[in-house]
Structure formats: structure tokens, C-alpha cells
Amino acid sequence: xxxxxxxxxxxxxxxxxxxxxxxxxxxxxxxxxxxxxxxxxxxxxxxxxxxxxxxxxxxxxxxxxxxxxxxxxxxxxxxxxxxxxxxxxxxxxxxxxxxxxxxxxxxxxxxxxxxxxxxxxxxxxxxxxxxxxxxxxxxxxxxxxxxxxxxxxxx
Amino acid sequence: xxxxxxxxxxxxxxxxxxxxxxxxxxxxxxxxxxxxxxxxxxxxxxxxxxxxxxxxxxxxxxxxxxxxxxxxxxxxxxxxxxxxxxxxxxxxxxxxxxxxxxxxxxxxxxxxxxxxxxxxxxxxxxxxxxxxxxxxxxxxxxxxxxxxxxxxxxxxxxxxxxxxxxxxxxxxxxxxxxxxxxxxxxxxxxxxxxxxxxxxxxxxxxxxxxxxxxxxxxxxxxxxxxxxxxxxxxxxxxxxxxxxxxxxxxxxxxxxxxxxxxxxxxxxxxxxxxxxxxxxxxxxxxxxxxxxxxxxxxxxxxxxxxxxxxxxxxxxxxxxxxxxxxxxxxxxxxxxxxxxxxxxxxxxxxxxxxxxxxxxxxxxxxxxxxxxxxxxxxxxxxxxxxxxxxxxxxxxxxxxxxxxxxxxxxxxxxxxxxxxxxxxxxxxxxxxxxxxxxxxxxxxxxxxxxxxxxxxxxxxxxxxxxxxxxxxxxxxxxxxxxxxxxxxxxxxxxxxxxxxxxxxxxxxxxxxxxxxxxxxxxxxxxxxxxxxxxxxxxxxxxxxxxxxxxxxxxxxxxxxxxxxxxxxxxxxxxxxxxxxxxxxxxxxxxxxxxxxxxxxxxxxxxxxxxxxxxxxxxxxxxxxxxxxxxxxxxxxxxxxxxxxxxxxxxxxxxxxxxxxxxxxxxxxxxxxxxxxxxxxxxxxxx
Numbered sequence: 131x132x133x134x135x136x137x138x139x140x141x142x143x144x145x146x147x148x149x150x151x152x153x154x155x156x157x158x159x160x161x162x163x164x165x166x167x168x169x170x171x172x173x174x175x176x177x178x179x180x181x182x183x184x185x186x187x188x189x190x191x192x193x194x195x196x197x198x199x200x201x202x203x204x205x206x207x208x209x210x211x212x213x214x215x216x217x218x219x220x221x222x223x224x225x226x227x228x229x230x231x232x233x234x235x236x237x238x239x240x241x242x243x244x245x246x247x248x249x250x251x252x253x254x255x256x257x258x259x260x261x262x263x264x265x266x267x268x269x270x271x272x273x274x275x276x277x278x279x280x281x282x283x284x285x
Numbered sequence: 286x287x288x289x290x291x292x293x294x295x296x297x298x299x300x301x302x303x304x305x306x307x308x309x310x311x312x313x314x315x316x317x318x319x320x321x322x323x324x325x326x327x328x329x330x331x332x333x334x335x336x337x338x339x340x341x342x343x344x345x346x347x348x349x350x351x352x353x354x355x356x357x358x359x360x361x362x363x364x365x366x367x368x369x370x371x372x373x374x375x376x377x378x379x380x381x382x383x384x385x386x387x388x389x390x391x392x393x394x395x396x397x398x399x400x401x402x403x404x405x406x407x408x409x410x411x412x413x414x415x416x417x418x419x420x421x422x423x424x425x426x427x428x429x430x431x432x433x434x435x436x437x438x439x440x441x442x443x444x445x446x447x448x449x450x451x452x453x454x455x456x457x458x459x460x461x462x463x464x465x466x467x468x469x470x471x472x473x474x475x476x477x478x479x480x481x482x483x484x485x486x487x488x489x490x491x492x493x494x495x496x497x498x499x500x501x502x503x504x505x506x507x508x509x510x511x512x513x514x515x516x517x518x519x520x521x522x523x524x525x526x527x528x529x530x531x532x533x534x535x536x537x538x539x540x541x542x543x544x545x546x547x548x549x550x551x552x553x554x555x556x557x558x559x560x561x562x563x564x565x566x567x568x569x570x571x572x573x574x575x576x577x578x579x580x581x582x583x584x585x586x587x588x589x590x591x592x593x594x595x596x597x598x599x600x601x602x603x604x605x606x607x608x609x610x611x612x613x614x615x616x617x618x619x620x621x622x623x624x625x626x627x628x629x630x631x632x633x634x635x636x637x638x639x640x641x642x643x644x645x646x647x648x649x650x651x652x653x654x655x656x657x658x659x660x661x662x663x664x665x666x667x668x669x670x671x672x673x674x675x676x677x678x679x680x681x682x683x684x685x686x687x688x689x690x691x692x693x694x695x696x697x698x699x700x701x702x703x704x705x706x707x708x709x710x711x712x713x714x715x716x717x718x719x720x721x722x723x724x725x726x727x728x729x730x731x732x733x734x735x736x737x738x739x740x741x742x743x744x745x746x747x748x749x750x751x752x753x754x755x756x757x758x759x760x761x762x763x764x765x766x767x768x769x770x771x772x773x774x775x776x777x778x779x780x781x782x783x784x785x786x787x788x789x790x791x792x793x794x795x796x797x798x799x800x801x802x803x804x805x806x807x808x809x810x811x812x813x814x815x816x817x818x819x820x821x822x823x824x825x826x827x828x829x830x831x832x833x834x835x836x837x838x839x840x841x842x843x844x845x846x847x848x849x850x851x852x853x854x855x856x857x858x859x860x861x862x863x864x865x866x867x868x869x870x871x872x873x874x875x876x877x878x879x880x881x882x883x884x885x886x887x888x889x890x891x892x893x894x895x896x897x898x899x900x901x902x903x904x905x906x907x908x909x910x911x912x913x914x915x916x917x918x919x920x921x922x923x924x925x926x927x928x929x930x931x932x933x934x935x936x937x938x939x940x941x942x943x944x945x946x947x948x949x950x951x952x953x954x955x956x957x958x959x960x961x962x963x964x965x966x967x968x969x970x971x
Contacts (some may be wrong), residue, residue: 181745
């Protein structure tokens, strides 16, 4: 588990870039479950609306597979892989706050069938050391530039 | 002829002359700032002014000039305030005229040239009262005396009202500054001393009561002070000299005191703004400053009366006098003079600190640019355009908030300020099953383009507006197209952020796309896109008609392309700022809503040009999202007090703000965009 201040990032997940902070969990049969990581939800603020492409829609790496609107953010949820959307988490659509309260659990957004999974995840952040380094660098940058929507939560 | 003490006789006129000289120096200083303003040169302004004067009805010109004296807006806002201002303005002009006419006809001043007479005129009573006799006193002189004291009394009453409102009722939003105190002391002091000096002269020269009582103020004072039993001839020169010093200080202070200087600039700004509206001039880097000459006159014309604060949605929550129009304009007035004035190099000017500059920038951006202050400003200052120019200045000075740079970088990368992949601009349409994509996509030529706008395209909270519009257009059988990834941001968020030149590439691309598709009309659901196209695109697309969807829907209804099955409920319409105050579109949405059978239409208490902003404009959300939410919350309270079921608006951003506030407050009011309401009430075409 990578951890810095109030943000935790499980080491077994893959993470898609500093602008988007999407987590990707590789599941059986080239399937990838995606959501917004704890860092992303902290930067965005309380999520009020979520919309994702319908089942059967195409996910293109780096392109939007949905949109979120939070306290201080409106923008895309970018896909970390190429593929087809197999499942959409309806619970999070009706209760977007799950992204804030249970980022890696009930707050997942979509399940994607990614035929070229290994190729797609090559440039994603993975492994405790790499994620820890990345998290710290991003956290300091966001903190310095005042980009976090929410102040640090002290335990 | 002058009296037997030539030195003392001319002292008042001499100090007044010195005061006038200082006034002229100050005037040069202030004009040197004005000269540096961008836009049209002086010759062009004069030419245009004549053009305007001769193109308008004479009644409008007279109305504008008269209004600069009687301040109708001020009366409408506050009776006391209006009375104070009008008393001072009209009486001042009156007293100057009376004294000059009187002085010109006085034998005592017959050896003074016309130029010199100007300096003697304010002290005409000094010469008149000591030589007046019952044999020579006539009805004209009696009228002069009555008018002189009458006007003086009105001025003192005006000053009295200002003092009462400031110190007793404490009605002002702005704190008192040294400039304000000085202006009141000098204005009130000169007239008070003038009366006292005349009273002492009456006593010193034993002016008979039947003559003296015409100077009813001076005579009254003379009765009060007479029991002191002083040797009055020793005092009258002294008191007149003191009055002369006060007048000289008052006149000399005018160009250097914002409160006094506005006496000259406010009427000019009022007349100019009443006759024509200046289009915003985008500054260029090579310009010395980002303000036009008219804006500089407006800056000097603001007296910080505080009416803008009374109507400001941001001030209602921040109570920060420095960020409201009057406060920020006032700060600019001082800064500009310090930075660009003729004497600035002579004054030991300390430039603002970095923290001070950053705070100032935050204050400049703490505004929704809703423009309601413009509608109530007695000087009719174009506050919206002025605020945009201030933001242009902040960008030039590199003190603009970081969010401005982030927005610009996003626009450069993705052609929208949200950094949303522009290729996914039509993602919202993927949820629509009943409109075939071929009906609106990949068209090479079309009559109507539906310009969706960034916020409606990308925000999941309001993409339902785009869906409703699409369905409505399809059901009406219109030939229309969506631009998809070829639709770029219209430039609005960058314009209002102060990026004067760095948005025009977006406009050029959109113009090129629209021309290529040979569209005759472009329809918008976003009031800000519509505002930008109307103001900044029309000259590039002269043959294309820009319509807000409320106007377009009105035509669909009129042409019977949309019919209504009816709807129930109490419905109100909320005027979006950029559509209403910004473009003057007030009636089309109301007419359409009223067409729907079964609806009970109600007007909100603050409507049309006085409508309350939702908080979502002017990029305020980029710099202070919490304030935006508070503003929207207040608006929802206004809806609740009106007891409406549905509030319809005609702007995606308004809907977003209101919807969020409703959610936070747990309000039962429902908000719908025009298109959504129409779709819900429309009969499906078979």
C-alpha cells in the first residue's frame, strides 16, 4: 500500500496518469475494473454527478469514458485501456458520493473488456515503490499549487 | 472701485487664483492619464460625439444631459440620497452663475477684467455688503441675495444629509476614507464660512435690517452672533480671508480628490453612457494600459456611492468593499493616477507588494460579471466591460489567479477550458436512442447549426439540456447539424478571464467551420456562448443569424412545428445574466412558457434587468467555488419565497448552479432549462 498523508493507493492496482488519477484493477480474462483513486477524489471534491458511456460503448485509452462533476471539478473520466464497456456501476450513478467514501470498493465505475490489456497497461503506474514516488510528487505539486478541493484529513 | 485696503480686498481673489492654478496642474495630471487610454483618439471621439448627437433625437440628448443633473436612478434607489446629490449639484451650478452675473454688474468691480472677475465673483458679497445703501438697493440685488443664500442653504442641506446618512443612519457600504472627509469638510466649510463672513460684514458695516434680511442665512447668523458684542470691523477681513483659503483649497483639491473630481467626470460619463454604449475594446500588449478613454472617465466618475454593493450578489456574502464594483474601481482610480499620472515621477510612490497585488487580483476576480450594478449605477458605468479590462490588466501584470493559466493551457490542448478531450464532445449523445445520428452528424452542409457549448456538452449535471434540444429539433423536423469535435470553445471563459487576445484563435476556427457548412442560423442553449457570438462573432459572420434557443423555440411554436399537450404547475422564469442584461433577450422565453396550456406563469420578484445572478458567471467558479454555491443558495431562497413548482432558465450554467443549490438545500423547487420544459410539454410529432 502506497500512502502519503491522507491518501492511500493500494499497490496491487494500476494507476492512469497525473491529470486523471484513475485506478485500474486487472481481473480475470482481460477484464479491467476502473474507478477514480483517492487522490483524484480529493482533488475533485465531493462528487455530485457521474455519467459514463452505456454498456457496449467503446473505451479508448486517453479518451473520455464518462464525466464527473464535483465540488471543484468538471471533467472527463479517461479510460486507462482500450476496449468495450461490459458493466456500469449503477449504484455509483445514483449515489456518486461513493467515489469519495469508498473509492476502491463500491465507488468503481465500469468494467471494461480490454483485448490488448498487457500492451495498454505498460505505461500505467504500478508497484509499491513506483506508486509511492508518484503519489508523493503529485501530492506536493497539488498542495503547492492549491489544487486540492479538500484540505488534508488528519487521522 | 475696490475699498481702501487693496491688499486685503484682493487677498481672497488671489488665493482663489492660486487654488485655480493648482486645479489646472491637477487637470493636466489627470488628462495625461486619460491620454494614455487605448481606443479612439480625441479627434475621433469628438467626431463620433457629434455624429451621435446629430443622429439621435434631440429629446434623448436633452434627456441625457438633464439626467446628469437630476440623477433619476439615484432618486429611484433612495430618496434621501437623490435629494442630497441634486441639492448639491444644482445649487452649486446656481450659486456660481448667480455670483458671476452679480459680480459682472457691480460698480465696485467695474475696473476688473472679465478674466479677473472670475476670481472676485465668489466673494461679491464682501464688496457689496459694505457699500450697499437703501437708496441703491433694488429688486434685482434682492433676488441675487435670496438666490445666493437659497442655493447655499440647499448645498448645506445636501451636505447635512450626507453626514446624517454616513454617521447616523450608517447606510454606506464603504468605509469612510480621508478623501471623503476632506470633500465634506471643504464643501460644507466654504459655504458655512461664506455665510459667517457675510454675517460679520453685515455687523461690521451696520447694514440695515431691511436690506440685510435678504441674505437670510447670513442675516440669521448675524442675529445669533451679534450678542457677542465683538468689534466686528476687526474680523470681517479675517473671516473672508479664511473663506477664501477654504475655497482655494476646495478648488485646488478637486483633481486630486476622487470624491470632488467626480463632480466633473460623472456628468460626462453619464451623458456619454446615456447616448451610446461602447463596445468592449480588447487591449493589445503594445497598449500602454488596457483601459479605453471612456473607461478612464468612468473610473473617475465613480463616487463609491455604494449602490452597486446594495445589488451585488457577491458582496451580499463577502461584505468585502474592495471587491465590489465601486471599491475596485476606486482602487484603480488611485493606482492609475499613481502609475500613469504626469506627476507620478515626482511623488515618492511605493509600488504595491506582491501580497498586495495578489490580494488585489483576487478582488478583481471576485465578481460574476452579472452586470446588475451597471443597471443601477447612477453614472451608468459599464461595470462589466470595466471589470474585464481590469482582468486584462491583471493578466498583463502577471498577477491573475493560477486558474486563468490552467484554463488557457487546457484550451490550447483540448480547445475547451475543462481539459475535456474535445474528440468526446458528443459523448452525451451516446445515451439517445430515439434520434438517429445521421440526422445531425457528419453533414457537409446545413441550414441550422446547434452549438451545444462546453458546459452542456461536458457536465453530467446538465447534458440533459443538450439531449432535450436535440430531440426537440429532431421532432420539429428541422435540418440541423452538430459540430462534434469541430465545435471549439466560443472563447467566453478566456475573454472574461482577461485574456484579451488569446481567445481569438478559437473564434477563427469556429467561424471557419460555420462558413464551411454554409449555415444560415446558429442556435445556442448556452447564454454565454450566445453572448459571445452576438458581440464578438457577428462581424465575421455577417450573413448568419445567431439565435438563443428560446428565440428559436418561439419560432418553432409560431410556425406550429411544436405543439403542446399541456403541463401543470406554477412556473417562473429566471433571466440568465448574459442573455437578459447581456443581450437584451427578456421576452421570447416568457412568451413560449405562457403558450403552454395548464401552466400558471408567475414572475419572480427580481426579474429582467434586475434579476439575481446564479453565481455561475464571470469565471468566479474558477477562483471561489464556495462563494458561487452561496450565491446560488440565495437565489433558491428567492424561488422558495415565490412558492413556485418549477423554475425555468435559459442557460446551462444557471441550471447547474441552481440544481446544485437545490440539492444542498433539499429544496422542493424543480429547475428546468427551456428546452427541457418544452420537450416535457410538447406533443410528439408522428
